[in-house]
Structures are given as structure tokens and as C-alpha cells.
Amino acid sequence: MRAVTVLGLEGSANKVGAGLVRDGQVLSNPRFLPGQTARHHRGCVLAVLREALQEAGLEPADVDCVAYTKGPGMGAPLVTVAVVARTLAQLWNKPLLGVNHCVGHIEMGRLITGAQNPTVLYVSGGNTQVIAYSEHRYRIFGETIDIAVGNCLDRFARVLKISNDPSPGYNIEQMAKKGQKLVELPYTVKGMDVSFSGILSHIEEVAHKMLASGECTPEDLCFSLQETLFAMLVEITERAMAHCGSQEALIVGGVGCNMRLQEMMRIMCAERGAKLFATDERFCIDNGAMIAQAGWEMFRTGQVTQLEDSWITQRYRTDEVEVTWRD
């Protein structure tokens, strides 16, 4: 069977990426990072697309289908990328594939790590879900009932005026390594779900007081916040794994880059005799190749998106997708 090459375009938040994947091989995956989102995407998307083709050494004629993020995400950048994807698909007369952003993360995680049937912890600035596959759906076992864990970390960074370069989460992680004191913070696991807005408003309220009184350092707060947030995530993941009898866990999404989170998850997995899978920042953080990979899976099982159905949507549940490519 002839190899299928898929172009994937991603731009649901503040990253814009283009990736080319051919039969499970990532040929290129350039990505541009933060800027003033929609306007930034508009200026960048064609550039990152050209870079993807150049890096892979391919011509437009080599692309078999065009995949893009249908949702979920922020409306303006989603439309910007979708408009380009539709134009390319029509110019090249190739099929179009609207991909769910979360499914993109899962499929890239599976491809890169080789995990067979893991319980997935998807954690990013915009999403926090525990997912397990069952009968052609990625079922959401647990999720945040308010904000995403990455959002909580980003907003905490603002309270302490921690730099955004390269990302607030990365800087919190580095500071946390120097933390010495565990400050008690609200722990809010609710059954299979988690809540983060309470811990955020609590820490917003007490942070300045505690720092002013010398009760703790900013590093202590970073450390304490991470330990608390990540313990909550480990708990709901473990709960799902116990429910499914799962021997594998996979972390995907930008927050998955965090080494402390990976460490805590690894410890929990080891205690259960299970294995942890995680990717590095090339694939944890939003990128085009993950959209291409999910598109490839969809395409080879005959799924295609008609133009009139290609509208973007800010809300798109992971379990709305028919996972036709798995048994």
C-alpha cells in the first residue's frame, strides 16, 4: 500500500505549528511560540507551513491530505488556521480533515511512546482530562470542573510576576526545585474530577501576605502549588487506572513537560506495577504533527471532512469523536 503523507496545521491557542507525517514518521514539525494570538497566527501560519515543507523536503504535490484543528480552542486563531487549511485543500484538490485537538495529543502520544492502550492524562493550559479508550470512543473518566491545571499555574505566575519566557509553567518548575517548605493549600479532588479555581483564589489571597511576613519564599509557593496540583492529578489518574485495570499511563499536553509531574506519576505507576509513558517538549506542547498524525488515522479509515462541515468550534468534547481506527 502506498505511503500516505498528511499535513497537519495547529493553532487553537497561542502556538502555531505545521507538521508533515508519513505513515507514522514525523518528517517535520516546526512551531512558533507566543505572541499576540490571532494576529500573530495570521502573520505566521504560512511561514510555518513553508518551513514544514522545506524541512521535510516535500512539495505540495506530495501531500495526500490536509488536516487542521477543528476545535476545541480559542475562536479567532482556530478560524485563521482553518481558513488556510481549506484553501490549501481546495487549491491542491486533496481531502480535508478536521481534527479534535485532544485526540491529536493522544494519537501523537501513542505514536511516539508506543503505548498500547494507556490511561491518558491530558494536561495543558486549556484542558485537564483523564481519558481511557473504550469501544471507538476516548471516554472522559475525570476532568476539571472549572479551569485547567495549566491555566491555574499561568495565573499563579502572574500573581508572583514570574516571567512568561519561555513559559510561566517552565519557570514555576525551575523555582519549585529550590523550594524548601511545603505550605498547606486546599486539596480539591471531587470523585473522579478535580477543581482548581479554589486553590487559585486561595493562593492569590495569601501569597503576598505570606511573602511579606517572611513565612515562605516564592520558591516555597511554587513547590507547594506543584506538589498539591500534581498530587490531585495523580489521584484521579490512579482512580481511572484502577477502574480500567490499566497497566499503562500516558501524559500528554503542555503541562506534561513538567518533570516533577512525570516523577510523581512514575512513582504511582510503579506502585501499581504499571508503566508510565511521556513525551518531550517537541510533542507535549501543541504542534502540527500531532494534528497530522490524528488526521492520518482518520484518513486511512475513510473519514473525511466536507467543506460545509469544516466549521471550527470552541467546544469539542474528546468523546464526540468516532475513533474508527482502533478496535
Place this chain on the structure above:
Amino acid sequence: RGSGVPPCRGGGRAVDARGSQLEVAVHGGGVPAGGSQGGRVPGGGGEGWTCARAGPGCKTPTLSIPFPSPLEAQIAHGSLAPDPEPRKGGISKELTVTESFLHVHWKADEARILRVSISSFLDHLSLVIETMEMFGPPVPR
């Protein structure tokens, strides 16, 4: 290109998707959309905005954009038509194609809502044209 509601006054340059510049026309009320006149002058422009009635404050403008071919106008339509207006009320737009023209007809309750929609549309149109220039012409069917 201005960012306000295009006033329905005479003069200005044509909206033209054939070159690398996207220039917005400002035409008085009563000028019909280009496609209905037949016999186009190549490079002649003259298309652009029309309104249901002349004068500023028109909230139902129509914009007509010429493309190099009917296929390219169809492609632009295919790229720009699928997404709904982000705002749930007070604005609607309809995209149609005749020959090599893409027509966009807006209906808005308020000028400021219209302004946002037009501005956003022109951004996306510009991106479609840029994409066509970089990766076009369309492969033969």
C-alpha cells in the same frame, strides 16, 4: 484599508484579489455589484461596496470581490463560508459566487457590530488571497 464602516460615498479604489494588494473600494449607493453588468474590463476594478440605500450608516452593505477565475472565487467561498459569526446575534452575513466574483452581504443591527465583522472578514479574505498567491494556481480538475 480603513477600519471603520465604509461610508457610502463615491470614489476610491476597487477591491481586487488579482494582485498582491487587497484594496478596498468605497462606492456610492446605486452602483450595482460588478457581476450583474457582464463584459468586465480586465484590471478595470470598479467593483466593491454597494449599499441598499446611499449615505453613511448603511448597515446592509454588499462587498463584491473579483478573482482571476470562477474556480478561485469558489475556493475563496469554500474557505470563508463555513465558520459562523462569532457573535450570536445582531449580525449575519451571506456569501455567494457569480462567475469570478465572491459577494458578501451583511445585515447588522448596529454599526459597531458591523465594523467588527467586516474587519475580521477582510483579515481572513486577505489570508486566503495570500495563500492562493503562495500555493496557487489551483491544480487542474
